[in-house]
Amino acid sequence: MPMNPKLYQWLIGCFAAVGSFTFGYDLGVIAEILPALQGVKGFSPSSNEQGLITSLLSVGAFCGAFFASWLADAIGRRGTILAATILFCFGAALQAGSQNNGFLMGGRFVTGGGIGIYCMIVPLYQAEIAHPSVRGYLTALQQLFLGLGGLISSWVGYGCYVHLTGEVRFRLPLALQIAPAAVLGCFIYMFPESPRYLMQKDRQEDALQTLANLHAHGDITNPLVLGQIAEIREHMDAARSIGNPWKEMVGSASNRRRLTIGITIQAATQLTGGSAISYFLPEIYDLMGFSTSRSLLINSISSIIALVGEISCMLLVDRLGRRWPLIIGSIVMSITFIIGAILLVKYPADQLNNSAHWGFTVVTWVFSFTYASTAGTISWVYPSEIFSNSSRSKSVAVCTMTSFAFSTFVSQVTPIALENIGWRYYILYVVCNLSNAFVFWAFFPETSGIPIEEMDNLFSEASLFIPLSKWTPTNDSGRTELEIRAEKQEVYVTNQENTANVA
Secondary structure (H helix, E strand, O other), X not given: OOOOHHHHHHHHHHHHOHHHHHHHHHHHHHHHHHHHHOOOOOOOOOHHHHHHHHXXXXXXXXXXXXXXXHXXXXXXXXXXXXXXXXXXXXXXXXXXXXXXXXXHHHHHHHHHHHHHHXXXXXXXXXXXXXXXXXXXXXXXXXXXXXXXXXXXXXXXXXXXXXXXXXXXXXXXXXXXXXXXXXXXXXXXXXXXXXXXXXXXXXXXXHHHHHHHHHHOOOOOOOHHHHHHHXXXXXXXXXXXXXXXXXXXXXXXXXXXHHHHHHHHHHHHHHOOOHHHHHHHHHHHHHOOOOOHHHHHHHXXXXXXXXXXXXXXXXXXXXXXXXXXXXXHHHHHHHHHHHHHHHHHHHOOOOOOOHHHHHHHHHHHHHHHHHHHHOHHHHHHHHHHHHOOOOOHHHHHHHHHHHHHHHHHHHHHHHHHXXXXXXXXXXXXXXXXXXXXXXXXXXXXXXXXXXXXXXXXXXXXXXXXXXXXXXXXXXXXXXXXXXXXXXXXXXXXXXXXXXXXXXX
């Protein structure tokens, strides 16, 4: 018996998200690696060097995301995932075998190249295989697996820091990240290619069968499948007539609007404070007098709480939508930074207070849950679904590059800011989160449940100021839409047969 389509999509999405798992692991493990390097011959990085070790991953990811857009259209979504795997494993091996800070920085940069490709291609691939009713659920797997990677790396790092000594304390956690990436690279070609990529390469029969396997138990006569293939064909034909996809990104008001929104959500997410806390939690807790081992333990617990948030978002994002979770989440995150700043002012490191320590810890945990269940996850869901077929891979690449550009900024600035201005650094994130809430409320339309091919109409017709917008989808996702799409396919097939008969 054929597998249930939604289960099949979920399994494919999970396997592809192993690439995000590697990102989460490498992202989280650095919080343990930096203190573990202190006192080791050839390492012992200063604040500036800590910032470079951390930020070079983002610099590499920025470059990787840029080249991923060409790879995605040249060798397919699966081939691009394989390319990312090879680059990631090479960089991880360099990190694990590094002999000094420079060696480690080089490994971080190469690993970042693989991560940048992963972060661009995985949500795009997931969005392109998903039914509109579960697209948010499926693309949210990106952040869920990122959280799983962070969870495992935080506990592995904590265990290595507490129970091991010498170089093995940082080499072992860095080496372990090769294993999941290698599994992904070995088996990715057992899973289907994106039907939209197949259509782009004029492999129409393969695209039809893939869509049928994904959405209709393999039935190529299913109305949904026939309607989807017809609509994808229309958009692909339109895309071919346009020409340069880079120019197409800014070639119309609708596309410029989408690109601006995609860039904005990625930049705004990096300015929530999530990256600063993830990268430099021990340094932040040091402001209140926490020991390194205790701060790493708290970070490990935070990763569990964040995972719960990511699961919550994955289960609810198609019901609650994208817009209001972003707005409410930004307000809550701002409040956590206000409370955190007050505690840092009243109870600095030289005035130890157990109640204040617990208060600061709980506030950090609330932030972790809120970030993971809102902006941290939706920032990958939203850009993967809003762009047209003609420029999707290039536009998603630009959004991913924006994420890593701002991540680089945060990584480089945070250790220096914590050392020089302490609690005042929290003010930046109070202001940014409140600003984010306003921008999401004012300019971000709701995209939940809207087919990818319908996004052109949404961003062309909906008001720029969303609270005043009256736009609704041309068709809902019910039977009427399926019949309309199927009719398009039947007309196409009839025309093809007539052409063949005349010939």
